[in-house]
Amino acid sequence: MFDALRTRLSARLLIPGVMALVCGSVVALPAAADDAPVLPPAPSAGQHASPGVATDxxxxxxxxxxxxxxxxxxxxxxxxxxxxxxxxxxxxxxxxxxxxxxxxxxxxxxxxxxxxxxxxxxxxxxxxxxDTRMYPTAIPNDPYYRQQWGLWDFSGSMNMPDAWAANKGAGVVVAVVDTGITNHPDLNANVLPGYDMMADPADSRDSDGRDANPRDEGDWTAAGMCGDGAAASPSSWHGTQVASIIAATANNGTGITGVAPEAKVLPVRALGPCGGYLSDVTDGIIWAAGGTVAGAPLNPTPARVINLSLGATQPCSPTFQNAVDFAYNSGAAVVAAAGNEDRPAADSSPANCQNVISVAAVARTGLLTPYSNYGTAVDVAAPGGDMTNAASDGILVAYNQGTQAAAAEGYAYSAGTSMAAPHASGLAALLMSRLGDLATPANVEARLKATARKYAWACATKTCGSGVLDGPAALNFQTDREITGTAPTIAGEAVVGTHLTATVTGSRSFGNSVSLTSAPTSAVAAAPVVPPYDPWISGQAIVGGLLTAVPGP
Ligand SMILES: [Ca+2]
Ligand SMILES: [Ca+2]
Ligand SMILES: [Ca+2]
The missing domain is CATH 3.30.70 (Alpha-Beta Plaits)
Incomplete structure (x- = not known):
């Protein structure tokens, strides 16, 4: 399924550094007579976690x-x-x-x-x-929200309704280095001007090289265009799909909602028919992060998160690592799809570069998808969908119905690590917004990993990082209880109902987790300290017990 778009690379497979789109198959929903989006019938009540049926x-x-x-x-x-x-x-x-x-x-x-x-x-x-799952009544009013299982359903979702109360990504720019962007009523309000970084007019379909208009001109291919035997393919509108997962407009009574509906998307066009060049992708990353790219004006809205739903099977090249490092050192978290080849992500670039957050794809079940790359190069997993049994097990995205040039807007189901990465980018945007002066790529990555749901069964045979991303776990922390330093040691009596404050000298860091251990001197266990290991002290303690904080894993 996910190989369909990779075939487009064929024409350039002999050129080192050509980037392949990492994307799953797309099921375009057929146009209705009035060109309105067409979706399957609304799910029955039972599909939305009827009480007593789906809890753990x-x-x-x-x-x-x-x-x-x-x-x-x-x-x-x-x-x-x-x-x-x-x-x-x-x-x-x-x-x-x-x-x-x-x-x-x-x-x-x-x-x-x-x-x-x-x-x-x-x-x-x-x-x-x-322990029945209760649902906030203030869920978004977007009519297709119920089909967005990656946001609210059980095992495979990020539980976003419980996270949006804390943050919706306001003030954060997320760059999408991809095929560009199309006009879409569910997306336009959150899209910044961006840039077209495709240097070769022969590929760009807009008759010129780099320019200030990142409009997606369509990446359709004719048979044989991307190599001998390569099949023809329609335009994917891949950049629009990815952008919509991050920041489709919420509560506008239309379509879907993004993971970070108050964040802004910065479209950077670097992929076209048969993929795109490494040099265009990496210039796009540097430009997005606020760096200087010859011939292009400075980006007036530097990104704090950069989504890379793209890749190729190759080592991390110096060019790619340098671009990622520039972004990282500029304060932008770089999020990369792990790849769709069912092989170690260590073979797939940029997932195998240092300083990226690489993202594997889980299905609605919470299990690693059959196509997802895996292994030690994966940092976290997020909803990517698996349409083997039903299209609706894919990820619902904003889309365009044009098979070559853009035509009417619509929605479609899609699957791939290309869909998982923007889920992670959206959550990273919420964290960037929430963390304030603590917002760094390292802190965001550490927090995402520390709070991921560590389902041993989800990636039992093919390890997939720290677990499935969890919105509320990542976002719901008390800033007045942050540990302000590394490797703190805390000793003292704690009393239930009071705040426990840890103060140490040194810079604030989320990379050094601490866990609380207790050595009770009283047998009265009112509120035992429990994992998960987390850099925040929760204030839970054993009455009369002694609390110590020690560096976590
Ligand atoms: Ca152009
Ligand atoms: Ca253009
Ligand atoms: Ca919407």
Whole structure:
């Protein structure tokens, strides 16, 4: 599926450094008579996580003495895990004195019943119920939001509704170095002027070389155009697709919403028919980050995030590394698709360059997609979709219905690490906006990794970085509890209901995570300290216990 667009590279495969589009297949939705976007019927209520069907958590009220004895509770959890065949663990206590129990993966309805049966017949348990997913009523009013499973659904999504309360990316520019941009009513309001960095008029289809208009002129190809035997292909409008995942307009009563709907997209055109040159892509990166490119005016709106949904199977070249380093040192996080070749991402550039955030693709299930690259060169995973069974398991994007030149606007499903990277770029934009004076590429990457959902089962055989990106986990932190330094050591008594403050000298860094360990001197466990290991102290403590903060992994 994802190979369809790669064939366009063929004509230039013998030229070192030619960039291939990394993209999945696109299912263009057929035009209706009035040219309005056409989508499948609205999902049934059941598709949106009907209560009690799709959760991975339970709320369990224990009876004494298990209420105060974690050993007895663990026995109960063990019974559930054995009956279910899925590991379960204690997450935290509730304000009502119950425990929240989480299974190692999302459970089917029958599995939920199995777990509940095990709990409800346990003499130590007073009651147990599914920890039903509740949905904010203030979800975007965009009519196709329900089809955007990567934003709200369970295992494979980034849980964005719970993150948007914290930030929507205001004030942050995200560059999309890609095929350019097309007019689209769901995108125009968030698009900056940008630049056309394609130097060769023979490729550009706008009759000139570099210019100030990054309009996507269409990347359609005729048979054989990109190499002997290469099939003809329609225009992909790839840059528009990617841009819409990042910053489609929210709450305009139209279409979809972006991950960072208040961020601005800076379109930088560097790919056309049969891909594009490394030299154009890297000049585009440098220009986007505010650097000087001969012949082009300075970018008046430098980017803090640069999305690269592109790549080629080759080592990271010096030219590419230099461009990435320039952006990184200029304060821009560079986000790269891991590639769609089902091979180690270490073979795919720019995912294999230093100082990039490389992104693998997960399906709606939360599992690594069959096409995604994987391995140690992957930093995180994000929704990329897999349309093997249904188009709607792809990522819904803004699109153009023109098969060659741009025509009517529309929407389509698409899949690939090209779709995963802009999900990560959108979340990175939210973090850049939220972090304020702490916003650096290193801090953004560290925070995304530290808060990703570490589903061991999602990438069990092909490792895919720190886990699946999670919006609320990345964004919901208390700035008044930041640790201001590296490797802090904290000692002292903590009292539940008060803030625990850690102050150390040195620069603020998110790269050094800390975890809290407790050495209780009292047996009263009111609010135990729990992982995940995180650079923020949550303030949770054991009454009468001693808290220490130590460098995390
Ligand atoms: Ca041009
Ligand atoms: Ca142009
Ligand atoms: Ca919209």
């Amino acid at each position: 958590q339970f709320i369990v009220q224990f009876k004494p003495p298990a209420t105060a004895a974690s050993g007895l509770r663990k026995e109960s959890y063990g019974k559930v895990a054995r009956n279910l065949g899925v590991p379960v663990g204690d997450v935290r206590g509730t304000s009502g004195g119950a425990r929240v129990l989480r299974a190692g993966r999302a459970l089917a309805a029958a599995e939920i019943e199995t777990a509940l049966a095990a709990l409800r017949t346990d003499p130590a348990v007073e009651y147990a119920e599914p």
